[in-house]
Amino acid sequence: MNKLKLAIVGCGAITQGIHLPVTALSNQVEVTVLVDKFLPRAHELADKYGVPVVADEYREIIGKADAAIVSLPNYLHAPVTIDLLQHEVHVLVEKPMALKTSNCDEMIEAASNTGAVLAVGLVRRFYGSSQFVKQIVENGLLGNILGFDLREGIIFRWAVASDSMFRKEAAGGGVLVDIGPHALDLLLWWLGGYTSVEYYDDAMGGVEADCELHLRLQCGASGVVELSRTRNLRNSWIIRGERGTLEVGTGFNPLIRLKTKNRDVVLAGRVARDGVADKTIQDVFRRQFDDFVDAILSHREPFVPGQEGRRAVELVETCYALRQPSKQPWMFLEGPRHGALESALP
Ligand SMILES: NC(=O)c1ccc[n+]([C@@H]2O[C@H](COP(=O)([O-])OP(=O)(O)OC[C@H]3O[C@@H](n4cnc5c(N)ncnc54)[C@H](O)[C@@H]3O)[C@@H](O)[C@H]2O)c1
Numbered sequence: 309m310n311k312l313k314l315a316i317v318g319c320g321a322i323t324q325g326i327h328l329p330v331t332a333l334s335n336q337v338e339v340t341v342l343v344d345k346f347l348p349r350a351h352e353l354a355d356k357y358g359v360p361v362v363a364d365e366y367r368e369i370i371g372k373a374d375a376a377i378v379s380l381p382n383y384l385h386a387p388v389t390i391d392l393l394q395h396e397v398h399v400l401v402e403k404p405m406a407l408k409t410s411n412c413d414e415m416i417e418a419a420s421n422t423g424a425v426l427a428v429g430l431v432r433r434f435y436g437s438s439q440f441v442k443q444i445v446e447n448g449l450l451g452n453i454l455g456f457d458l459r460e461g462i463i464f465r466w467a468v469a470s471d472s473m474f475r476k477e478a479a480g481g482g483v484l485v486d487i488g489p490h491a492l493d494l495l496l497w498w499l500g501g502y503t504s505v506e507y508y509d510d511a512m513g514g515v516e517a518d519c520e521l522h523l524r525l526q527c528g529a530s531g532v533v534e535l536s537r538t539r540n541l542r543n544s545w546i547i548r549g550e551r552g553t554l555e556v557g558t559g560f561n562p563l564i565r566l567k568t569k570n571r572d573v574v575l576a577g578r579v580a581r582d583g584v585a586d587k588t589i590q591d592v593f594r595r596q597f598d599d600f601v602d603a604i605l606s607h608r609e610p611f612v613p614g615q616e617g618r619r620a621v622e623l624v625e626t627c628y629a630l631r632q633p634s635k636q637p638w639m640f641l642e643g644p645r646h647g648a649l650e651s652a653l654p
Contacts, residue, residue: 311338312601315373315397317366317388318380319353320469321346322402327377330593341369347562350468375425375604378402381472382556384479386411389426393418398425400600400610403489405617407480409625412524412618419614427600427610430493430618434595435560436586438494441547444566445498449550451608453499453529457546458491460558461518461536474515482515483535484640485624491533491558492521498547501526501619507627508634521627560592561585582642 314337316323325340331339341361344350351360361372366388369376375398378389386406389399393415405428406412419426432438444450472478484507496502504524509516521533525598534541544562547554552568564575586592596611603610 312336312604313338313340313373314374315341315343315366315376317341317343317369317376317378318384318402318481319346319350320379321467322379322392323377324353324469324595325467326590327379327597328353330590330597331377332357333594334597334601336605337375341372343369346469363419366486367391370397373397374599375399379429381470382407382476382485386415390418390435393426395423396422396424398427398600398604400427400429400597401617402429403431403493403617403620404480404485404624405489405614405621407485407621407625409618409622412614416614416618421424425600425603425610427596428612428614429596429601430490430612430617430620431593431596432490432494432560433497433612434592434599436496437556437562437564438558441494441545441554441556442498444554445547445549449552449566450547450554451551453525453527453547453549455529455548456495456499456531457548458495458531458533458544458558459541460487460491460543461534461539462490462543463540464497464517464537476515479515481624481628482509482511482517482519483537484509484516484519484627486537487535488519488624488627489617489620491535492623493616494545495523495533496619497528497616499525501525502623505623505626505630506632507630508632510634510636511631512633518634519627560589561587567579592647 312640316327320343331337338357342350342354342359343363343366345364346366354362376392378385378399378401385401389401391644392399446516453571502523506522506532509519517537519535524530545556557563567571597610
């Protein structure tokens with residue numbers, strides 16, 4: 309069988325750390341082109357992985373690749389994906405799928421017009437723990453869901469190759485548009501749609517480092533999602549139902565704790581599928597990539613198609629439209645009133 313020709317567009321941190329090591333393991337795919345506007349980086353990775361063609365412009369891949377992973381700065385996800393889909397190139401686009409819901413709709417339409425596969429890189433759906441939570445909620449083990457609480461934050465240490473994540477016009481925002489798609493996608497996937505949201509952040513005209521969402525869901529549950537790039541938070545979900553409470557860490561192989569009226573069960577934390585537990589984050593990305601390839605070869609929908617990637621984008625967009633400033637510590641400080649401070653100045 310001829311191997312699928314794959315291009316990777318954007319050779320930054322995620323491509324270097326994840327996409328190239330993962331795609332190199334596939335025997336159904338051959339990476340034929342690497343694209344980055346900063347050519348030395350693309351050349352270095354091409355040499356390491358034996359990729360024959362390097363380009364500084366994504367359009368170079370048209371005719372040279374059957375499929376592409378788009379791992380560019382956020383603002384380029386929609387235009388590049390739409391153009392590639394229109395040229396019948398199958399696309400796995402990194403999260404966030406796009407910065408606007410209207411762009412998601414254009415991406416979905418381009419895929420449907422040409423029959424090309426559009427998969428969205430919401431990799432946490434492939435965590436064994438995420439699928440486990442989905443089953444527990446759907447099977448009614450917790451009863452009706454009453455509330456949820458996510459606190460996710462680590463002091464930022466992702467080794468970015470460019471500054472795009474910190475420029476508002478390139479990233480579209482800060483922690484909400486970066487971590488939010490993963491977290492909000494799981495929330496909507498597990499518990500269903502939302503009816504209202506209040507949103508607070510510290511953007512003050514720039515990109516937010518910390519944010520908080522207060523949500524009410526169609527199922528009647530309400531709760532909080534707090535995200536931070538500046539603080540190490542609890543890093544777990546708590547989902548409270550009529551019959552019990554589930555706590556699950558946000559990592560790929562987390563501790564899972566189920567508390568019912570009479571029992572407190574700590575599940576070993578390794579959710580095995582087909583007898584195999586994911587040992588590294590690359591293992592999970594491999595599941596995502598294998599699903600993309602299988603969707604292409606079997607002419608089926610990927611596990612996270614455009615319609616589903618769109619939901620988190622819609623919620624992020626709504627939050628930014630409703631943004632309220634979060635209270636900062638200095639707003640609560642007792643101190644000299646402005647008049648007194650001014651009179652002390654020369
Ligand atoms: N799924 C995940 O968990 C995950 C994790 C990290 C990053 N991501 C996503 O992947 C994307 C890339 O993130 P990253 O951390 O690799 O960023 P990065 O800053 O490290 O890399 C971006 C790369 O894109 C290149 N680039 C910029 N404009 C270009 C253009 N017009 N044409 C070609 N190349 C261009 C830059 O030179 C750089 O090499 C982001 O959208 C991010 O949200 C997803």
